[in-house]
Amino acid sequence: MAYNYLPRYALGLIHNFEPYSFERVFDDDTMKVNYGIYEMRDPGDYGFSYEDISYYSYPDSIQLSGWFVPTNSKVHDCIVLIHGRTSNRLKTMKYLELFRNGGLDTLYNIFIPDLRNSGKSQNAVTSMGYEFAEDISSSLLWLNKNKKQDSFILYSFSMGSMAVAVMLNRDDLTDQLRNNEISISKIILDSPLSNVEKTLRLGSARLGLPDIITNRT
């Protein structure tokens, strides 16, 4: 009988996850260590000036948030740090240190978004990166229109990397970027979710769900 509900449960794992808000991270010392931020709270703590911005996804108008770190007003090149599932921009802001150490902060502006269902952005289904892809392209469009950025390096983590790959493969999203003369120059994938089906089957097995359940989702 319970098996009737399990496919829905497994499907829920694909579409949803519990959002990780800023408060949830800041109130949990273990999570702050896990995120690698300790007492850091925003780019200002890494010595960067920044703007806290809010914008909307296209086409479904989900409210999104992010930090724009304008390191060089003369360049139109931007690195976008893209977090994964059960994460938010707090987890990716520590890479500001890498950019500073590598002298990259004078060559690129930096954008650190909360994708949907994460941080200060609106709760919504994510579908293992499928909807995240729309948030990434929406971020690039916003940065192009409002900050005159036209060339991007996408630097992504875990499910965020799957989202980048989805975006590159979706003609509706890439056409929109091309029509606005927005280009992507390079991609970095850190610990990427590389195969959703295999990862779900592995996760189901770890939860003790028989494979037939996964097949029914």
Add this chain to the structure above:
Amino acid sequence: MSGFADKMKLSILLKNTNLPILILQGSSDHQTKMDFLTEEIDVLGKQNIALEIFNGASHVKLYQDDNFKEQYELLVSEFIRSKK
């Protein structure tokens, strides 16, 4: 699951891109497993993808791990700088 999850894999999604791609992966990643990744990259068989493995590193902890931080920083910085 057919029709959605089975198409959500890098060997399909990255098939048509020729952008330079740097992939960083820990060998002890239990969430996004290394053997799943290497299989996808093998299927792609593309020259534009560089894979760097960090032996013993776990999921999205490559930069946080003092054993790998310097190497990670160098790889990322060089990859990004190679554009300009």
